[in-house]
Amino acid sequence: MNTKEMKKEKYIGCHLSSAKGFAAMGKDAVSIGANTFAFFTRNPRGGKAKEIDVKDAENLLAIMEEYQFGKLVAHAPYTLNPCSATEKTREFAYMAMKEDMERMEYLPGNYYNFHPGSHVGQGVEKGIEMIADLLNRIVTPGQSTVILLETMAGKGSEIGGSFRELAAVIDRVKYGEKIGVCLDTCHVSDGGYDIVENLDGVLEEFDRIIGLDRLKALHVNDSRNPRGARKDRHAPIGEGFIGTEAILQVVNHPALIGLPCILETPQPDLSGYAREIELLRNSVPAEAHF
Ligand code: FE
Ligand code: FE
Ligand code: ZN
Numbered sequence: 001m002n003t004k005e006m007k008k009e010k011y012i013g014c015h016l017s018s019a020k021g022f023a024a025m026g027k028d029a030v031s032i033g034a035n036t037f038a039f040f041t042r043n044p045r046g047g048k049a050k051e052i053d054v055k056d057a058e059n060l061l062a063i064m065e066e067y068q069f070g071k072l073v074a075h076a077p078y079t080l081n082p083c084s085a086t087e088k089t090r091e092f093a094y095m096a097m098k099e100d101m102e103r104m105e106y107l108p109g110n111y112y113n114f115h116p117g118s119h120v121g122q123g124v125e126k127g128i129e130m131i132a133d134l135l136n137r138i139v140t141p142g143q144s145t146v147i148l149l150e151t152m153a154g155k156g157s158e159i160g161g162s163f164r165e166l167a168a169v170i171d172r173v174k175y176g177e178k179i180g181v182c183l184d185t186c187h188v189s190d191g192g193y194d195i196v197e198n199l200d201g202v203l204e205e206f207d208r209i210i211g212l213d214r215l216k217a218l219h220v221n222d223s224r225n226p227r228g229a230r231k232d233r234h235a236p237i238g239e240g241f242i243g244t245e246a247i248l249q250v251v252n253h254p255a256l257i258g259l260p261c262i263l264e265t266p267q268p269d270l271s272g273y274a275r276e277i278e279l280l281r282n283s284v285p286a287e288a289h290f
Helices: 022-031 054-066 087-104 124-138 163-171 185-190 199-209 244-251 270-282
Strands: 011-014 038-040 073-075 111-114 146-150 179-184 215-220 260-263
Touching: 011 270, 022 054, 022 270, 087 111, 087 124, 111 179, 111 215, 124 146, 124 163, 146 163, 146 215, 163 179, 163 199, 179 185, 185 215, 199 244, 215 244, 244 270, 260 270
Parallel strands: 011 260, 038 073, 073 111, 111 146, 146 179, 179 215, 215 260
Antiparallel strands: none
16 A cells, blocks of 8 residues: 555544533644544433534634544433333433434534443343434434444443444444444453454454444543453553554554544543544554555
């Protein structure tokens, strides 16, 4: 591969607090060398979303344009459970995601990531059906947002701990071009995939089962636990079982470069993210062999 011709921009950022609004996140991102970021669309524990400040959204779009940001990866509250056994809980997930889709149109053309949910004993099949049903009620052909299912650690009865489960959901969704996947390095390692010794093999499997064209974003985290632990506890880059070298292989992989890379590592402040962003940004692309 000719690396000069193939050179793609790296989009690297982290999860930011939305407490001060959209433009404030854009400024925070710029201040730490980020050119993408993630944020919760509302309180992560659920609840009502703040009224959209249209001017604030426009100010963020201007910052993104000026600094040539990649796509943002908004995150749904992680407490939503689209495959809960309780209808009320499922309806809340529907209501929140439906409303989030409308709100995302103020920042058109970005990504909206969600955790597929936990089937809580109803069985994987039933869970997959419920998630697909919810997406089929939410996704419209005219929306500019692409919804991403996150690869999960497979903790408890979580759906999405394997590529097969995600593929089974995606296969059932009507407007498939509005659906993609966000790969979380901590989660896939916890789910048993060996991204340290066999990244190419894992990506080949992803391609065979889901299709690499569906992979739209990365969550870049080290893991506090060994591969297969199904625990989902993130570690700062280099302080977990994945390690700096393997993480840099992921963000520089020829099949993945150009995707928004979002750090969700435990960091006490923005300067911690600034250091991790610099580490990821200045790392050199690996030899192309995929
Ligand atoms: Fe997540
Ligand atoms: Fe994640
Ligand atoms: Zn996680």
